[in-house]
Amino acid sequence: MDKHIVIIGSGFAAYQLVKSLRKLNAETPITVITGDNGDDYSKPDISHVFSKQQTANDLVKQTASEFASANNILLINNTRVDAIDTKSKTIHYGSQSLVYSELVLATGASAFVPGFAGNATDEIVTLNSLVEYQGQQDKLARAKSVLVLGAGLIGTEIAMDLASSGKQVTLCDKAANLMPTLLPPFISASLYQAMVEKGINIQLNRTVTSINRHHQQLVISLADEQHIESDVVIAAMGLMPNTQLAQQANIRVNRGIVVDRMMQTSAPSVFALGDCAELDGKVRAFIQPAMLCAMALAKTLMGTPNPVHLPASLIKAKTPWLPLHLSGDTTSENATWEVTNEPDGLIAKAFDKETANLIGFVVSHDQMKAAFPLLRLLPAE
Numbered sequence: 479m480d481k482h483i484v485i486i487g488s489g490f491a492a493y494q495l496v497k498s499l500r501k502l503n504a505e506t507p508i509t510v511i512t513g514d515n516g517d518d519y520s521k522p523d524i525s526h527v528f529s530k531q532q533t534a535n536d537l538v539k540q541t542a543s544e545f546a547s548a549n550n551i552l553l554i555n556n557t558r559v560d561a562i563d564t565k566s567k568t569i570h571y572g573s574q575s576l577v578y579s580e581l582v583l584a585t586g587a588s589a590f591v592p593g594f595a596g597n598a599t600d601e602i603v604t605l606n607s608l609v610e611y612q613g614q615q616d617k618l619a620r621a622k623s624v625l626v627l628g629a630g631l632i633g634t635e636i637a638m639d640l641a642s643s644g645k646q647v648t649l650c651d652k653a654a655n656l657m658p659t660l661l662p663p664f665i666s667a668s669l670y671q672a673m674v675e676k677g678i679n680i681q682l683n684r685t686v687t688s689i690n691r692h693h694q695q696l697v698i699s700l701a702d703e704q705h706i707e708s709d710v711v712i713a714a715m716g717l718m719p720n721t722q723l724a725q726q727a728n729i730r731v732n733r734g735i736v737v738d739r740m741m742q743t744s745a746p747s748v749f750a751l752g753d754c755a756e757l758d759g760k761v762r763a764f765i766q767p768a769m770l771c772a773m774a775l776a777k778t779l780m781g782t783p784n785p786v787h788l789p790a791s792l793i794k795a796k797t798p799w800l801p802l803h804l805s806g807d808t809t810s811e812n813a814t815w816e817v818t819n820e821p822d823g824l825i826a827k828a829f830d831k832e833t834a835n836l837i838g839f840v841v842s843h844d845q846m847k848a849a850f851p852l853l854r855l856l857p858a859e
């Protein structure tokens with residue numbers, strides 16, 4: 479069979495792979511098939527569209543056809559793949575099909591929205607893609623008040639950005655702290671204070687039960703029988719990797735599509751990367767690991783098997799009222815924290831109680847310069 483690499487998806491992971499492949503080889507036939515329109519954009523930019531007053535079009539770096547011609551690929555857009563047949567190495571979409579020599583699943587993840595009660599659950603907004611923002615941008619621009627459900631990294635960033643743009647913002651989570659899976663409680667507390675001082679209404683330890691429309695307002699009911707009124711509700715409550723295609727094709731799936739260090743799935747010649755992939759039991763829904771995986775996979779696909787090596791990666795919280803950079807295990811119950819407060823920010827280091835090894839850190843403001851030497855001391859992932 480002639481070499482023909484087929485990639486499903488046109489997000490960061492897919493396009494990073496295309497660019498890495500083209501650096502190695504200009505000619506090998508590559509087809510990208512994607513459910514959206516294939517425009518190239520940076521998803522993290524969605525976290526500051528409100529303060530920058532940007533529309534979805536402003537985020538497009540290259541249109542689909544510009545990307546396709548710049549990278550010499552065939553791009554089939556606005557087309558969802560329905561099925562994969564790993565025996566005949568064929569993907570099916572509508573009434574058509576395509577044969578691959580190697581297939582890469584870069585299908586991303588979907589925003590998780592729990593099944594709330596109420597008559598307005600279909601009005602819940604999610605902002606996990608350019609298409610989702612595009613569909614809601616006018617409503618969001620008009621809204622005076624916004625309730626953000628989920629105080630993880632994305633929800634907190636979006637809440638801060640909405641408030642910066644002058645909207646009345648409520649941030650609500652059933653957790654007791656902001657960004658509970660990334661920050662130790664003492665840093666969450668500083669972030670809480672910074673946000674409350676700027677007028678954000680933060681409701682922690684709160685469980686939403688229903689969302690109903692009453693005339694112009696959405697009424698969000700909480701388990702403690704309180705109610706919050708808002709023009710718009712945004713859910714940033716976590717992600718579910720898009721694994722359905724793999725599952726239907728009997729490719730091994732756990733939380734994500736299970737891959738080894740070659741990004742190889744359980745099916746021969748089928749690979750996965752980005753938010754849909756699970757490596758060593760972890761789904762890493764971040765840019766840096768996706769980039770490193772794409773670079774490694776490109777070499778493998780071009781004939782030089784290359785296991786991915788993932789050094790500890792830096793997470794940057796786009797929270798300008800308290801800018802934070804962090805890495806490693808920053809929420810371990812087994813950690814002892816050493817905290818230095820300097821005029822230009824804090825440096826907080828987490829050490830394992832038993833081994834005394836550095837296991838994670840958080841730095842704020844201008845202490846970014848301290849992050850890189852610390853990063854080198856952390857174990858690879």
Ligand SMILES: Cc1cc2nc3c(=O)[nH]c(=O)nc-3n(C[C@H](O)[C@H](O)[C@H](O)COP(=O)(O)OP(=O)(O)OC[C@H]3O[C@@H](n4cnc5c(N)ncnc54)[C@H](O)[C@@H]3O)c2cc1C
Nearest residue numbers: 487488489490491513514521522559585586752753763765
């Ligand atoms: C608001 C926001 C801010 C963020 N900020 C940061 C940050 O600061 N730093 C960071 O590291 N990460 C950040 N992230 C996460 C990061 O953006 C993602 O990890 C990354 O963009 C995921 O890329 P992906 O290609 O795996 O998935 P996606 O971008 O979701 O792409 C998936 C693609 O698959 C296609 N697809 C799915 N199923 C099918 C099908 N059946 N047939 C055809 N096509 C299909 C979709 O159409 C889409 O093109 C942020 C995320 C959000 C939402």
